[in-house]
Amino acid sequence: DGGITQSPKYLFRKEGQNVTLSCEQNLNHDAMYWYRQDPGQGLRLIYYSQIVNDFQKGDIAEGYSVSREKKESFPLTVTSAQKNPTAFYLCASSPRGDEETQYFGPGTRLLVL
Amino acid sequence: AQTVTQSQPEMSVQEAETVTLSCTYDTSENNYYLFWYKQPPSRQMILVIRQEAYKQQNATENRFSVNFQKAAKSFSLKISDSQLGDTAMYFCATHLSGNMLTFGGGTRLMVKP
Numbered sequence: 266d267g268g269i270t271q272s273p274k275y276l277f278r279k280e281g282q283n284v285t286l287s288c289e290q291n292l293n294h295d296a297m298y299w300y301r302q303d304p305g306q307g308l309r310l311i312y313y314s315q316i317v318n319d320f321q322k323g324d325i326a327e328g329y330s331v332s333r334e335k336k337e338s339f340p341l342t343v344t345s346a347q348k349n350p351t352a353f354y355l356c357a358s359s360p361r362g363d364e365e366t367q368y369f370g371p372g373t374r375l376l377v378l
Numbered sequence: 379a380q381t382v383t384q385s386q387p388e389m390s391v392q393e394a395e396t397v398t399l400s401c402t403y404d405t406s407e408n409n410y411y412l413f414w415y416k417q418p419p420s421r422q423m424i425l426v427i428r429q430e431a432y433k434q435q436n437a438t439e440n441r442f443s444v445n446f447q448k449a450a451k452s453f454s455l456k457i458s459d460s461q462l463g464d465t466a467m468y469f470c471a472t473h474l475s476g477n478m479l480t481f482g483g484g485t486r487l488m489v490k491p
Contacts, residue, residue, distance in 0.1 A: 298479075305484070306483060306484070307382075307469055307481035307482055307483045307484050308423075308469070308471075308479075308481045309481075310478050310479070313478065323478060324478075353421060355423060357423075366411075366413065366425055366428055367479060368425070369415075369422065369423035369424075371420070371421070371422050372421050372422070
């Protein structure tokens, strides 16, 4: 089946630790996105990538890093510089980097121990 | 600032009745797309309906329809014949600037039996 997968479903981070969230899509979409959702709130854009080996900062990029070495993969690293990482993280993709509809993965819940 | 506003944090409706969720936005763009997404308790973001701003005809998808008022920058979602499975958070979103989707704060809809 075509779709977007995210792993793990739950992730625990210790103080000062970097953790990486996985996002994979087999939809052959060019563009991929990472969003953060805090309880009771909407989504905020962290990073997006319109093409392999290129990515752009969103509204809340500080403390996060990404890579786009393959079209189907867009991992997000939450670094120790992100002081409040507890949130729900959603990955999305769209066919192109313009105003196409974005399709979402199931999300990863990150908790700080 | 460019924003998307959902003024109803919570709403409830009796099963089989109709409910309307409101959304207003502020953009200087002339051509853009608007979306309603549903987020059930599983937290998967699901596209409900999409409207293209240059089209005057309101979009319809089965029991879901929109009332798009471009001059008023309003984009409401009407759910007819509400079902228990419609219980979810609903988010309005649009491309206010380039490729980035901006989301409203969400409306929690409860469908009562």
